[in-house]
Amino acid sequence: MDWDIDIAAASKVLTDTVTEAEPFDGLATTYGENLTAIMEGLNYDVFTIVAVAIGEYAEHWSPTLEAAANQVGASLTGAQNALMAYMEGQEEMALTAQRNAANGVIPDPPGTPEAPKPTGENIAV
Numbered sequence: 001m002d003w004d005i006d007i008a009a010a011s012k013v014l015t016d017t018v019t020e021a022e023p024f025d026g027l028a029t030t031y032g033e034n035l036t037a038i039m040e041g042l043n044y045d046v047f048t049i050v051a052v053a054i055g056e057y058a059e060h061w062s063p064t065l066e067a068a069a070n071q072v073g074a075s076l077t078g079a080q081n082a083l084m085a086y087m088e089g090q091e092e093m094a095l096t097a098q099r100n101a102a103n104g105v106i107p108d109p110p111g112t113p114e115a116p117k118p119t120g121e122n123i124a125v
């Protein structure tokens with residue numbers, strides 16, 4: 001495979017994307033807590049139907065939001081790994097990292113203990 005990657009431009013795109021994605025990390029982690037707080041605030045008979053609707057909304061969209069967050073993480077990590085492999089002249093490793101990112105595989109950072117691998121049930125593709 002013959003690649004010609006502008007390392008500086010690719011690094012800037014990754015850095016800018018991570019910066020833009022950071023606010024969504026907080027939203028993803030507080031999503032359930034926020035909906036629970038809203039539902040608790042609707043703890044009156046007259047609002048029961050609204051609380052049920054919010055609960056059903058959360059139940060329906062939670063897997064999709066989780067899958068999207070997992071896919072963004074896999075894509076950014078995979079792109080970073082592919083770029084690093086390319087810089088080290090390891091084109092096959094870069095190609096593998098690129099394929100893994102496309103498939104939603106989130107690799108472990110080097111030097112970390114073995115973590116459970118995603119099952120693929122929440123891949124947003």
